[in-house]
Structures are given as structure tokens and as C-alpha cells.
Amino acid sequence: MDENLVLLTIIGMAVVTYLPRLIPLLALSGKTLPPAIVAWLRHVPPAVLAAMLLPALLFKDGELAFGSDNLFFWAAIPTFAAAILTKSLFIPVIVGMLVVIVGRLFGG
Amino acid sequence: MTENRRLKVKDNTRPWLRGVIAALPIMLGYLPVGFAYGVLAQKAGLSTLNTMLMSMIVFAGSAQLIAVGLVANGIGPLTIILTAFVVNLRHLLFSAAIFPHLTHWRKRELAVFASELTDETFALHSTRFEREQVEKSEAFAINIVSHITWVLGGWLGVVAGQLVVEIEPLALDYVLPAMFIGLLVMQIKSRTQVWVALLAGTASVAFLLLGFNQWHVIIATMIGATFGAWIDGWTRI
Secondary structure, X not given: OOHHXXXXXXXXXXXXXXXXXXXXXXXXXXXOOOHHHHHHHHOHHHHHHHHHHHHHHHEEOOEEOOOOOOHHHHHHHHHHHHHHHHOOOHHHHHHHHHHHHHHHHHHO | OOOOOOOOOOOOOOHHHHHHHHOHHHHHHHHHHHHHHHHHHHHOOOOHHHHHHHHHHOOOHHHHHHHHHHHHOOOOHHHHHHHHHHHHOOHHXXXXXXXXXXXXXXXXHHHHHXXXXXXXXXXXXXXXXXXXXXXXXXXXXXXXXXXXXXXXXXXXXXXXXXXXXXXHHHOHHHHHHHHHHHHHHHHOOOHHHHHHHHHHHHHHHHHHHOOOXXXXXXXXXXXXXXXXXXXXXXXXX
């Protein structure tokens, strides 16, 4: 693709990416939402985190994988345990990384 | 609702520095993904300037990786823009869900904040806003250092893409999944939300298996949140 066309494509991508990020914030700014909507929105963060996370843990090369080769899935178990026990962010990250490092060292 | 708002005792760390520290996992995770993007953009034939520009003004990892893949395959601009739009529609949910915490912000502050709302910054912000008092400078610091790291990672991919860099043994690719695990656990404040997360996660996997490639996160989130709101309403009666 011609570099100028790439540039236009990038600008187009920036616009269609920015608008969904911006419009709800601006449109809702200064407004009081009905309690039902607020209650719904309060469940969005855990729902969306789980919806993004679970496929990352369970899919390997585009397929569901629970075998020993899916290190991301197995490492998630001690990582979840560390997160629940410590309620911190850094400790589960370190635990998860260590498990994956060790798994790769010994898993070939 | 069992709100457990823990207003942490302020420590003496400057707010922006607290933001930088909080963003460390994002930075660690963005470097290798940004690097991969830079390498692929270079291979797809993008100029260095355009490669960097995309990281600066789009700042959306999966959309950028998909876009360079499409460029490499000779796909036209309109398809690429439309794909980016669909892939990034989930940001609507981020923006709406973060809004209740930012009601006192000025519009231009919201406009700047929105430009750096990614999966990872949203995940971090939504957890922190819920748990403690977060200063504006702290929130912006998280966004800015995440963005800088993303651009830096892309640049390293461009200039060092030829070098074979073995990052796999360092498990840097597990930083972001592990961070999401930590954030998800912090987010869950009631038994209902355990079920919300399980339902949304399972639905997301199911929709992905059914072939809803870009829509699975949005649909699953709406199912999970609707279920949670329904249970809340039901248990209140």
C-alpha cells in the first residue's frame, strides 16, 4: 500500500477507535443515570475482564486447550490463588511469570 | 449492594509516582506486544513514521496487530478501518463503565483521558477508582506511561526487529494475563460478581467457539452485566 494511503488508513483507524472511547464519557458527563443503569454498569468491569481473560487462558493456537502444553491455563491456577490470598496485583503477576518461566524451562 | 469503599490512608508518595508504580505491570506487558507490533509493521512494509504514528494516535494493541496483518495481505483501507471499528467497539463499554467515577472531571480532561483508554488501562482504572481515592494526576500518569511504553515497544520492534530477541523464557507474555487475573479478583466484591465473571467468561469462550470473532467480548459482557443487575434487583425485593 502507498504510504500516503497507509497514513489515511491510520487516521481513519484513530477516529473510529477514539469515538467509542470518547462518546459515552462525554454524552453522560454531568448527567445522573437511572439506578438500574448504574447497577448494570457496576457489573461491567468484572464481566468484561473475565470476557477478555478467559479466552486468553483457555485458547492456544485458536483452539480450546486444557492439555499440559497450555501453560497459560495451568499457570492461572497458582496465579488466581496468589491473587485471592494476597489481594495484591504485583504478587500474582510475579507468581504467574515464575510458573510460566519454570514451565518453559522444564516443559521443553 | 455491599459497597466496601476502602479509602486508603494516603501515603507520602506523589500522586503521579503512585500512578507510574501502579502502571508497572502494564508497561512490562506492553513492551513485548509493542515490539511484536513494530516487527510485524516493518515486515508489512509500513514506514517507520507510519508505524510509530499508529501507536501514537490509535493506541489499541489488537487492532494495530490485525491492521498490519491486513496491510501485509494487501487489504484495502476501508476494510481495515471497519475492522478496527468493530474490534474497538468494546471501548464503548469501558467508557460508559468508567464514567460514574469521573463525574467531576472537565470535558477536556475526559477527552484526553478517553484517548488512552485501552483494555489494560481500563482494567487498572476501574479497579483503582472502585477501591480508593485516585488523583487526576495519578490516573493520567498511568495512561501516559502506558502509552509511552507502547510507542517505545513499537519503536524497538522497528529498530531491533532484525535481532533475534528471545523474550519467551522471560514469560513477559504472561504479564498481562496475570495482571488481569489480579485485577479480576480485586474487582469481585460479592458472590453475585463471582457468577457474573464466570458467566461472562464462559459466554465469551462459547461465542468465540461459535465464530463470533470480534463480538464475543461485547456480547459476553452484556450478558454478564445484565445477569448481575437482574440478581441485584431480584435479591433486593
